[in-house]
Amino acid sequence: MAGVTVTLDQLVAWLARFAELMAENRSYLTELDSAIGDADHGSNMARGMTAVMAKCGATPSTAVDELFKQVGMTLVTSVGGASGPLYGTFFLRFGSAAGPVAELDAAALAASLRAGLGGIVARGKAELGDKTMFDAMSPAVDAFDTEIAAGADLAAATAGSAAAAVAGRDATEPLVARKGRASYLGDRSAGHLDPGATSTAFLFQALAEAVA
Amino acid sequence: MISVVVVSHSPALAQAAVDLALQMVPGEKPAIAIAAGAGEGLIGTDATAVSAAIDEVASPDGVLVIMDLGSAVMSAEMALDFRSSDAEVRLSSAPFVEGLLAAIVTAAGGASLDEVDREARGALSPKISLLGPAAPAIVVAPPVTAGLSAEVTVINPDGLHARPAATLVSTLAGFDAKLTVANQRTASAPVAANSLIGLLSLGAKAGDVLTVAASGAQAAEALAKVTELVTDGFGEV
Numbered sequence: 001m002a003g004v005t006v007t008l009d010q011l012v013a014w015l016a017r018f019a020e021l022m023a024e025n026r027s028y029l030t031e032l033d034s035a036i037g038d039a040d041h042g043s044n045m046a047r048g049m050t051a052v053m054a055k056c057g058a059t060p061s062t063a064v065d066e067l068f069k070q071v072g073m074t075l076v077t078s079v080g081g082a083s084g085p086l087y088g089t090f091f092l093r094f095g096s097a098a099g100p101v102a103e104l105d106a107a108a109l110a111a112s113l114r115a116g117l118g119g120i121v122a123r124g125k126a127e128l129g130d131k132t133m134f135d136a137m138s139p140a141v142d143a144f145d146t147e148i149a150a151g152a153d154l155a156a157a158t159a160g161s162a163a164a165a166v167a168g169r170d171a172t173e174p175l176v177a178r179k180g181r182a183s184y185l186g187d188r189s190a191g192h193l194d195p196g197a198t199s200t201a202f203l204f205q206a207l208a209e210a211v212a
Numbered sequence: 213m214i215s216v217v218v219v220s221h222s223p224a225l226a227q228a229a230v231d232l233a234l235q236m237v238p239g240e241k242p243a244i245a246i247a248a249g250a251g252e253g254l255i256g257t258d259a260t261a262v263s264a265a266i267d268e269v270a271s272p273d274g275v276l277v278i279m280d281l282g283s284a285v286m287s288a289e290m291a292l293d294f295r296s297s298d299a300e301v302r303l304s305s306a307p308f309v310e311g312l313l314a315a316i317v318t319a320a321g322g323a324s325l326d327e328v329d330r331e332a333r334g335a336l337s338p339k340i341s342l343l344g345p346a347a348p349a350i351v352v353a354p355p356v357t358a359g360l361s362a363e364v365t366v367i368n369p370d371g372l373h374a375r376p377a378a379t380l381v382s383t384l385a386g387f388d389a390k391l392t393v394a395n396q397r398t399a400s401a402p403v404a405a406n407s408l409i410g411l412l413s414l415g416a417k418a419g420d421v422l423t424v425a426a427s428g429a430q431a432a433e434a435l436a437k438v439t440e441l442v443t444d445g446f447g448e449v
Contacts, residue, residue, distance in 0.1 A: 038282075044256070073260070076290065080256020082283035085290045088259070123286055181282050 005103040006154060008064060010210050012056060015071060017206035019049035025202065033195040036182040040081050041195040048079035048087070063102060064112075068095025082180060083196060085123055086133065093119035106148045106157065110141075113161075117141045124179060131175040131182065131189065133196030140165035140204045158208040165204035169197040214319050214328055215243035215269035218312060219262050219279040219288050221255045223248040229309050233316040236378040242319035243269040247291075257284045262291035270297035274325030276315055277301060278332065280308045300325060306332035310339065317378050317408050321385035331409050338412035359427030360435050363396075364442040365419065367449055372416035374408075376446035381408050383437060389428035391438065396421045405438065 022029075022045045030042030052074045061067035072092035076084050097115030098104055104112060117137055120126070126134040143164035147157035172194035180196070182189040220226035226248035234241060245265035250256025266275055277288050288303050295301070302325055304311060311332040318331040366372050372380075384391060384406050391405035395414040402425065403410030416422060422442065426435040441447075 040255070076259045076287075077251070077261075080250030080254050080258070080283070082286050084250075084256070085259055085283065085286040089290065123289065 004154070005105045006109055006211055007103045008061070008067065011064060011067060011104075012060075014207050014210035015049070015056065016053060017209050018203055019046075019053045021202040021206055022046045022049045022199065025199075029195050029199055032193055032198055035192040036177060036185055036189045037195060038081070038181050041083060041199065044079045044081045044083055045087075045199055048075045048084065051075075051078040063100040064098040064104060065095040065100050068092065068098065071095070082124075083133075083199070086120055086196070089119035089123045090116040090137075106154055109154070110145055110148060113141045113144060126179050129175060130179045131172045131177040131194045131197070132179050133194070133200040135172050135175075135194065136165045136168040136197035136200035136204075139168040140200070155208075155212045158204070158211045162201070162204040162208040165201040169193060169201040172197045213240070213242050213271065213322055214273045214325050215245070215271040215275050216312070216315055216319060217262065217265045217269060217275055217277045218244065218246045218248070219257060219265075219277060219284045220246070220248040220308070221250075221257055221280055221282075221284060225280065229312050230316070232309065233313040236313060236317050236374060237320045237382070238379075239382060240320060242316060243271060244316065245269040247287075257287040259287040259290035260294060262287050263294035263296075266291060266295045266299075266301055267297045270295075270299040272299060274300040274302065276319070276325060276328050276332065277303045278306055278308060278312045278315055279303070302329050304329050304332045307336050310335035313374075314409050317381060318406075321381050321406060323385075323406065327406075331407055334407075334409045337409055338415075341413050341415065359390075359425055360431050361423060361425040362435055362439050363421055363423055364439050365421050366416050366442060367418060367445045369418050369449070371418055371420070372411060372414060372422075374412060376441075376448065377408050377411040379446050380411060380438065380441060381406050383441060384434060387428075387430045387434040387437070389426050389430045389434035391424060391426045391431075391434055394423045394425075396423060 026042040026046040030039055033039050033041035052071050055070055055074045068091045072088045076088035094112045094116035098112040120134055126132040140161040144157050144161040147160040174190055176187055177183045177189035218226045226246045230244055245268045247261040247265035250258055279285050279288050314335040315328050315332040318328045368376055392402035393405045394400050394402040395416050397420045400414055424438050
């Protein structure tokens with residue numbers, strides 16, 4: 001049951017579910033990436049999140065900032081592709097914004113997600129419509145804020161943000177990539193979902209499932 | 213001397229690019245560290261490996277980072293958050309192979325971080341002037357006024373190619389003088405004689421006459437040395 005806060009256990013469950021989704025969709029993500037990139041997104045993310053869960057299992061964290069610092073640094077060293085620094089920065093900033101606490105209320109989760117999104121922007125310099133993970137993450141974070149402001153509980157707000165991420169992901173299909181490896185393809189990148197936006201939609205799906 | 217960090221998706225690519233560049237440096241070499249691959253033989257980059265490489269060769273004169281593409285750039289940017297040394301670090305937009313070669317040769321000549329970065333970033337211009345439309349004149353040197361000048365003829369069958377040009381750059385590193393070189397056949401603008409990229413962009417062939425101008429405390433000695441080098445075919449004729 002969703003409470004008024006997200007606990008450390010639920011945050012670990014979020015990561016575990018995201019790791020599961022990356023493993024299950026490894027081939028799908030790599031297939032998307034082989035259309036417009038270097039065909040490594042699925043294997044990179046699956047490997048990175050497997051390493052994250054191994055680290056979390058070996059040295060459990062007692063605070064949110066500590067947990068996400070570990071997550072971010074593990075992704076940076078184990079992913080290999082651009083999604084390493086990007087997801088790594090997302091989680092590092094998420095953790096710094098959350099601070100040394102054991103649970104997050106709606107406002108703290110909103111601030112942490114917003115800080116993570118800011119990290120993606122700082123690292124990737126992407127804008128809406130560039131056909132990147134930002135196209136899924138930005139509407140997801142906005143939707144979370146909107147839901148909370150409208151009085152939704154955490155379960156409804158994270159579900160709303162997951163739906164917004166999926167819509168943002170789907171909107172990348174007709175776009176021509178302006179960032180990353182896919183931008184070398186120019187017009188040929190249109191007609192494919194962006195792999196990064198797709199993994200980001202799974203990230204918000206995992207959050208909604210962990211909080212529900 | 214500044215040091216150079218090489219960031220690549222592939223350790224083999226990085227090592228080969230460094231080897232290629234070091235062929236041009238007979239004497240003292242800058243410290244070079246490679247951060248390449250994502251570990252376990254995987255193609256990719258790792259920001260913590262880049263920060264470790266920066267710390268490994270950190271020089272008080274600065275560190276220039278040359279990257280291949282994509283995540284290499286992002287990992288290098290992220291490495292700046294992780295490194296523990298406080299040396300000045302510059303991420304160069306230079307092309308990987310040409311830029312690395314220009315950076316290592318120029319760094320070996322004792323050039324500053326700014327100069328090495330400028331050379332590396334301009335490293336595509338010889339190729340552009342050979343193959344493409346007119347390249348932007350990025351290597352034009354400020355005119356040497358009130359100095360000495362000399363005319364010398366290139367005798368090397370392959371012209372003033374990369375190896376003799378690198379010899380010229382490294383020889384001039386020891387002189388307190390500013391020199392420029394222009395190619396009379398192409399009526400080129402003068403380029404700095406300590407610029408490998410500038411010298412290559414002259415496109416000087418066997419038989420071309422170069423105008424060398426010099427100023428500074430050791431202008432005469434430097435000019436004599438250049439004249440001797442060119443006339444002697446840079447020891448390779």
